[in-house]
Amino acid sequence: MAQRTLLVVLFDGVQSLDITGPVEVFAGAETHTPGSYRIRTASLDGAPVRTSSGLTLVPDESLGDVPAPHTLLVPGGQGTRVPDPRLTDWLREHGPRAERLVSVCTGAIRLAQAGLLDGRRVTTHWAYCEKLARDHPAIRVEPDPIYIRDGQVFTSAGVTSGIDLALALVEEDLGRDVALAIARHLVVFLRRPGNQAQFSAQLAAQTAQREPLREVQRWITEHPGADLTVDALAERARLSPRHFARAFHAETGMPPGRYVDRVRLEHARRLLEDTTHGIEEISRTSGYGTPEAMRRAFVKTLGSAPTEYRRRFHPTPAH
Incomplete structure (x- = not known):
């Protein structure tokens, strides 16, 4: 079995749970099935970033030094409200090289700014769906699902839905039994289907x-x-x-x-x-x-x- 590299993009103002939720899922998969995933984090200059909740995260490396990953994950957070031309350029160049492109919450805004979502069905946090659709008319934004797959591009709704999406990706890679074992360990019961509505x-x-x-x-x-x-x-x-x-x-x-x-x-x-x-x-x-x-x-x-x-x-x- 070939090891899959998961690269998580870090930036100031990122939502910490958008990172830690999916990372815990993939780390659980690596524990369950050794050699399945290699998890890396990177910021533009390799410098620590401050999350929206005030936590400081130290990345493994600089985005300029990383090879193309199997799965590129872009989290959301308050930091996505302000465009970052350097990060946009990096995503535009390197995003298409990943075998799987994933966003959590408003990470979809980062991908949209890089032109990586044009012509695709996507979702994001319910509070930003209207803005995403308005700012990027070439994207078909669906506000209800907790995550959507369009080809090899995966987008998810707010915060905890990143866990649901990560479990779905693990199931695709390693099978349902592994995904269910991780879900039980994390006490999230069984994963929700992607087309379940964001709201009651x-x-x-x-x-x-x-x-x-x-x-x-x-x-x-x-x-x-x-x-x-x-x-x-x-x-x-x-x-x-x-x-x-x-x-x-x-x-x-x-x-x-x-x-x-x-x-x-x-x-x-x-x-x-x-x-x-x-x-x-x-x-x-x-x-x-x-x-x-x-x-x-x-x-x-x-x-x-x-x-x-x-x-x-x-x-x-x-x-």
Whole structure:
């Protein structure tokens, strides 16, 4: 087995967890399977960098001295808000030489500034998706997934999603058993699929200002299997259906139907992850009514059927 070199780019203002999260995953893989990875860190001049949280990191070497790595990882952080022409030039020249190009969080901004994401599907931290799309119209930015693969370019969302992406890369390189062993050791259970949304429904939506609408939000969350049509919810809020739909959208940032869809999907997902309940029972208690309706919702939003989604969290034991 050929050893893969992982090179992590360091710069002032970097987010420390964007570095340490993935590095712990790859270090765990090296411990589990000796000779699988060689992990290196480098800054432009080989000088120490100060992270956004105030930690000082000492790189192994200077970016000018490193050969082309197998995997080049660019983390994010506050430092990405200010362009760095020298780092941009280095990424533009050396990024295409890596067999695998990876960004964590706003590290995608660094790659975009170097022109390495043009024409690709990417994601980044939800708070910067709109800016990334606006500043780089040649990139297709998707705000929902926690990570995306487009060819040999991998981009991930905020902070801890870098761990999910690193686990996915280890699984690709060394197999599922190794990735699961690392996930358990790090107490992150099993890795989340890349197309899982960055937000829960409650976090994705704003909290309504008016108490009747807040009460409706709570009711939806606590009763996903109930009648959650606009008419039924409007009656609970003591508003006309038209007034309710308009007010709910204005105060939460999304139409009531979309909020209900997210809550039901999230409820079903949790049951698939955490219980052994049957698909038919989950579809009923989550408000889908039938397994086929739930399957369509999962395929549309997550790209996989409920049974496949469950296998990610409850794999068949090896014999």
